[in-house]
Structures are given as structure tokens and as C-alpha cells.
Amino acid sequence: MKKIAFLVASASVLAGCSGQQAQEALASNSGNEENVKGNGVQEENGEAAGNSEENNESVSDDSDEIAEADSIEELFERVANNSPTSERIQALEEIAMYYYWHGGDVLQAEEEVFEGITLHGDYDVVEEAFRQATEIDPYDTDLMYSLASAQILQQEIDEALHTYERMLNMEEDHFEAQLMHAIYSGIEGDDEAFESGMEALDTIDEERAASYRENITSVEEIQELSFNTEVPEDLPDENHAFVVLGYALSDEGEMEETLLERLKVAKEAAEQNPDSKLIVSGGVPRQGITEADVMHEWLIEEGIEEDRIIKEDMATDTVENGLFSMQIAEEEQIEDITMITSASHMRRALVIFEEVDDYITQKNGSDVERDFSHVVYLDYDSVEEAETFEREEEIVVYRDLMRATGIWAYPGLQR
CATH class of the missing domain: 1.25.40.10 (Tetratricopeptide repeat domain)
Structure with missing residues (x-):
């Protein structure tokens, strides 16, 4: 049985919350993380x-x-x-x-x-x-x-x-x-x-x-994950969404190359799957602009219909990406998720999202069993290099997964 205790807010705080309410309940208790x-x-x-x-x-x-x-x-x-x-x-x-x-x-x-x-x-x-x-x-x-x-x-x-x-x-x-x-x-x-x-x-x-x-x-x-560098061809036609994870903006509120490359993958995926929604996830404003704002605007400018894009603009790290995005998935009755992020970030993201999904579905009494797929922006010289699971990455994956299960990194101070 997966754990019910989760993050700073207990089930009593989040139960019955809308996505926005859940975000507001937890936004002040965000955590830092490294991407190795x-x-x-x-x-x-x-x-x-x-x-x-x-x-x-x-x-x-x-x-x-x-x-x-x-x-x-x-x-x-x-x-x-x-x-x-x-x-x-x-x-x-x-x-x-x-x-x-x-x-x-x-x-x-x-x-x-x-x-x-x-x-x-x-x-x-x-x-x-x-x-x-x-x-x-x-x-x-x-x-x-x-x-x-x-x-x-x-x-x-x-x-x-x-x-x-x-x-x-x-x-x-x-x-x-x-x-x-x-x-x-x-x-x-x-x-x-x-x-x-x-x-x-x-x-x-x-x-x-x-x-x-x-x-x-x-x-x-x-650790044995084989990265998809192309959009999977067998994605569901209904109740499916791509979740695009953000990346730190410059001090001027502009996209860095990493986020732009992730969005290029998202655009291609959206064009190949016209019935799928896109959840763009990322807060941390710079000059009053969040990562989700920038992603939303870029995708629309590139021809993706605005009504397909859902902004999640409160998350400050991968754990909150998972929490807030999966709450949206519940509300939107999305049954299957395809993750889009950098190869260096994908393993950690998938582990956390699946853990959070278990929590969210239990909290809501949902019987949905979501399937998670992925497509990466390859931020390595080769797939072989990307698929090597180094000790440094393992440390970070475990550190953030423990946070996602409800263990505070700094008890009483920061989750």
C-alpha cells in the first residue's frame, strides 16, 4: 500500500481541494533540488x-x-x-x-x-x-x-x-x-x-x-529506462495529456535554451496528437513572468490552440510539478500522461510523478490507473551517455523521492 502521508500538507488539507487550492496550500513550502x-x-x-x-x-x-x-x-x-x-x-x-x-x-x-x-x-x-x-x-x-x-x-x-x-x-x-x-x-x-x-x-x-x-x-x-527521443506513435486518442516541465528563466524573465528545446519537443508532440492536452508546469517568476506563462505564450505563437494548453504556474520544483500537475489531471479526467523534459531530468521526474499519482488517486478515491510514457529533449552527446545512471543522479533521485513520500528534508522548516 502506498503512503497516504504527503509533503507539508496532510490529506486533511488537500482533500477536496481544487488544483488551485492545492497549489496555494503548498506553494509556501516548496523545496530546492538539483538536476544532475x-x-x-x-x-x-x-x-x-x-x-x-x-x-x-x-x-x-x-x-x-x-x-x-x-x-x-x-x-x-x-x-x-x-x-x-x-x-x-x-x-x-x-x-x-x-x-x-x-x-x-x-x-x-x-x-x-x-x-x-x-x-x-x-x-x-x-x-x-x-x-x-x-x-x-x-x-x-x-x-x-x-x-x-x-x-x-x-x-x-x-x-x-x-x-x-x-x-x-x-x-x-x-x-x-x-x-x-x-x-x-x-x-x-x-x-x-x-x-x-x-x-x-x-x-x-x-x-x-x-x-x-x-x-x-x-x-x-x-535505471533501466530506455529514452524515447521521438514522440511515441501509439499514444491514446482520448483523455491524454503531455506534461511539459519548466526550467529556470533568466533574470530578465526570458527562456534559456533548455526550456526552448523542451518546447520544441512539445510542439512536435502536440502536432502529432491533435486531441491531446498540454499541461505546462513551472512557477518561480522572473520579472513577474512564470515558466508556465512563457511556455503557454510560445506554444500559442507556434500555432497550438490555446484551449488545449493548461497552465500550472505555482510549482517551484519537480515534486510540486508532480503534485500540482497530477491534481489537474484528476480534475480534467486525464487518464494517461506523456512526460516531456530533458533526458538528464526524466528519470527523476517519472519516479516522482508516479509516486505523486499514487497519492492523488488514493486521496480522491479514484480507480484510474494512469499509464506514463515519455519523450526527452536529449541534452547529452548520445543516448548511450544519457542512459548511464550515475551515482550523483541516484542520490538526487532518492533525495527528491523521499520528499515526495512525505519525509521532510528539514523537519518543521522545509519539506
Whole structure:
């Protein structure tokens, strides 16, 4: 049985919501993510703070307030001046989230709070803020879990595994820590630790553990995916839609090459399948323009009928692409989906969309069993290169899939 718990909003929040209501309920709790291509990282739905080679997705660029309007300087002061313990921890959490979403002056952070520690980028600030918080309160497993998430973000797997182990030494039945330790042990090739971890999960919650075994199987299966570089010829004539995933706009609100290439694929697909709808998914406005706005306008200019195109303009990352697009699919009675995105993004997108679809159909009591197909924009030199499933991509796929199942990356702070 697939999980019912999902993302920041519980089923009680989303049940009965329209697509727009569901979007509004979750939009403020978006998450960042990386899109790995080989050893590099590409942006998807928005440009966020990050190390120079690891930019992530973010929320709207005009959401620049921290908590209740504390400035970053005030947060630094609360840490440096030895405020009460709870205030220092809260300030460190807010510093971490600020640098996670927006980036900031790394040198200032080094001088004001993290003196003596060399910080190379914004995610170093995130990690060090959570590290200091765990030192102030070494009994708070949520802080430790946030530290591990920051380490996973930087692909510091050995360090994250050690952090999970510290958590399990304190709370051996901590399901999420045990699950993450098992998964990332498996990625590192430690089959014994993976198997023992999964067995431990069975003793904690057998039904939930079985559900996550299904998730792990889905990632194993997606590794064998053969990419379609041409639009499939046997797509349904009825109740079918293409879902076109967005890509970060320039600061001026213009399309980058990656998004344009995805749209060229979408245009060809729409022309070959005149009865299919198109859901264009992507928020993160630049100059007041979202990715969905740009995609919608471009497709119309290229001759695609406006009434075939549905805008989903709230998503800030692939998980929200899935959540909001599949809610639209339910409302529009769309039974089959063909995904359109870059090859470097497709495996992650398919895993997440299928997980979200399971959740949405269960929440709505729907008996629809959707078929997912795909066609890629090939952003590699060859199909063979694209189909190689690298360790870096596996880390990102698991990280985002865990978010899609309802596990928060930063408990109480960001899903």
C-alpha cells in the first residue's frame, strides 16, 4: 500500500481541494533540488542559492523575508551575542534556510558567526548552521536530521551516514533515520548495511517499510529506462495529456535554451496528437513572468490552440510539478500522461510523478490507473551517455523521492 502521508500538507488539507487550492496550500513550502547531468548540476524550476557549481531550485525571487522580517544581520547578532539557547537555535535555523533559498554573503557569515571555519559556498553555511545548532542542543533529533539533509545536499554521504548513526544511537526506532541510512548505504555499495537497515525498518513499522521497498524497486527499475527521443506513435486518442516541465528563466524573465528545446519537443508532440492536452508546469517568476506563462505564450505563437494548453504556474520544483500537475489531471479526467523534459531530468521526474499519482488517486478515491510514457529533449552527446545512471543522479533521485513520500528534508522548516 502506498503512503497516504504527503509533503507539508496532510490529506486533511488537500482533500477536496481544487488544483488551485492545492497549489496555494503548498506553494509556501516548496523545496530546492538539483538536476544532475554527469558530474554537473542543472537548474530546473528556478535559480536558488548554492555553491557555484550546485545551484538549486527556489521559490519566487520576491519572497525575501526571513521568518518575521528579521534581517540576516539581526540573526547573526542573536547567535554571536549568546542569546538564550532557544533563540540561538532558532536564529541558526533561519540563517540556514535563508542561505538555502537565497544565498548571501559567505564571507560575512564566516566573520560574524562561523569564525575559523572556511566556507566555500552557501550550502556550507547551511550545513555549518545546523552543525552548530546540534552542538547547542545535542538531544534534538530534528536538528540532527536537518544536518544530515544538508550533508546529502552536498553529496557528503559518509558524513550524512555518520549523522544518521548518531541519531539511531539515541533513538533506534527512528524510522526516517533508519530508512535514509539504509538507502544511502546501498548507494555507497554497503549491501550488508542496506539489508540490515531494511530489516530494522520491518520491526519498526512493517507496512510502511514494505511501501518504501516498493519505492526502492521503482528507482532500481528506472535505471533501466530506455529514452524515447521521438514522440511515441501509439499514444491514446482520448483523455491524454503531455506534461511539459519548466526550467529556470533568466533574470530578465526570458527562456534559456533548455526550456526552448523542451518546447520544441512539445510542439512536435502536440502536432502529432491533435486531441491531446498540454499541461505546462513551472512557477518561480522572473520579472513577474512564470515558466508556465512563457511556455503557454510560445506554444500559442507556434500555432497550438490555446484551449488545449493548461497552465500550472505555482510549482517551484519537480515534486510540486508532480503534485500540482497530477491534481489537474484528476480534475480534467486525464487518464494517461506523456512526460516531456530533458533526458538528464526524466528519470527523476517519472519516479516522482508516479509516486505523486499514487497519492492523488488514493486521496480522491479514484480507480484510474494512469499509464506514463515519455519523450526527452536529449541534452547529452548520445543516448548511450544519457542512459548511464550515475551515482550523483541516484542520490538526487532518492533525495527528491523521499520528499515526495512525505519525509521532510528539514523537519518543521522545509519539506
